[in-house]
Amino acid sequence: MTTAQSVTNEELDQILQTIEMFEVILQSNGEDCQSMEILKEAYWKLNRQKDALAITRKLADTYFSLGQYSSALLEYEGILQKDPANEEVKAALAEVEGKLHPVNGKAPEKSKSADLPIAMDFSAIITEDPTLITTSATIKPDGPKTDQVKLDTDGNEALAKFLIQHRLAPDDTVQTCLDRVSKTNKSLAPGAIASSLIEEVAKSGMSSLENLLCGILDRSKFAYIPLDCYEVDRQVVKMLPEELTLARLIVPFDLISRTIMIATANPFDAAGKAAVQQLLDYNIQWHVADPTAISKVLRDAYRMEKGD
Numbered sequence: 001m002t003t004a005q006s007v008t009n010e011e012l013d014q015i016l017q018t019i020e021m022f023e024v025i026l027q028s029n030g031e032d033c034q035s036m037e038i039l040k041e042a043y044w045k046l047n048r049q050k051d052a053l054a055i056t057r058k059l060a061d062t063y064f065s066l067g068q069y070s071s072a073l074l075e076y077e078g079i080l081q082k083d084p085a086n087e088e089v090k091a092a093l094a095e096v097e098g099k100l101h102p103v104n105g106k107a108p109e110k111s112k113s114a115d116l117p118i119a120m121d122f123s124a125i126i127t128e129d130p131t132l133i134t135t136s137a138t139i140k141p142d143g144p145k146t147d148q149v150k151l152d153t154d155g156n157e158a159l160a161k162f163l164i165q166h167r168l169a170p171d172d173t174v175q176t177c178l179d180r181v182s183k184t185n186k187s188l189a190p191g192a193i194a195s196s197l198i199e200e201v202a203k204s205g206m207s208s209l210e211n212l213l214c215g216i217l218d219r220s221k222f223a224y225i226p227l228d229c230y231e232v233d234r235q236v237v238k239m240l241p242e243e244l245t246l247a248r249l250i251v252p253f254d255l256i257s258r259t260i261m262i263a264t265a266n267p268f269d270a271a272g273k274a275a276v277q278q279l280l281d282y283n284i285q286w287h288v289a290d291p292t293a294i295s296k297v298l299r300d301a302y303r304m305e306k307g308d
Helices: 009-028 033-045 050-067 069-082 089-098 122-128 155-164 171-186 197-205 211-219 241-248 270-279 291-301
Strands: 250-254 257-265 283-288
Touching: 009 033, 009 291, 033 250, 033 257, 033 283, 033 291, 050 069, 050 089, 069 089, 069 211, 069 270, 069 291, 089 291, 122 257, 155 171, 155 197, 197 291, 211 283, 241 291, 250 283, 250 291, 257 270, 257 291, 270 283
Parallel strands: 257 283
Antiparallel strands: 250 257
16 A cells, blocks of 8 residues: 555554444445545545545445435546546546436426535525535634633524424423533533533433434434544544533544534534634534443543543
8 A cells, every 4th residue: 555645654543444434334334424434535646546436436336326416426527527438438528417406497406405605594405404404614714712612502402303203202201301501501611521411321320321322313414423443533523612522512533534423412503613614714524423422532632631
């Protein structure tokens, strides 16, 4: 394997760890576009052209099958830039162009998972369809700040509603836990780690943490990251301010080229996600993680004792 000259030994170890992990994730979910995007960048970073082209083709085909024709077009064109004689990709590209620009002049049908228009309000997108979204935003010139970002809601009410609607836990248990978590987090001391609604419901004994996480993943389009198996650079964690990491359990855990991967304990935290989008000038890949694993990463990053 030939590695890119710009990759240090430390970066190489991290990229190889990333590749190993997301290859496993992709084996269990073959249509996880987020994982394919991450693998594609990692392969190119290491100059593994054959692997990069193969995953790009799989990604393009998946986008096409999901009705995300604009995204598929970009991936097919990217392949042809590297492999201009690929007749199969040329044929696939022609088919995509036919979907985008039909001969009869009719607009192509849009699937439920079709490309989201950039002009749409981001918080509305998350509220109506809480899926993993990749976007980029502008970072503040003097570093991450949240004073101009609305963080008036934490998404716990939306999460509670989801748990109740899908019968992942009893209504009264969820409501009691929601009240307890809301009270705890409102009086949260500076530098303290927030409470997680999912973890609180699990502590009630009415549903296990594993069942709650599996219920969310099975009934949504979220991707899971086994964060407890990941070696996280504390400097990457601190790319976001404590108002988002400690207070909302949102943790950046890896950075590859222009893509930053972020774990959250509450995928329904629309305000938190929107704040991240405003603060980071990167493509963002969202993942759901075990809140206990997120808390451990935060304690390690901020050098906190377990009881803090």
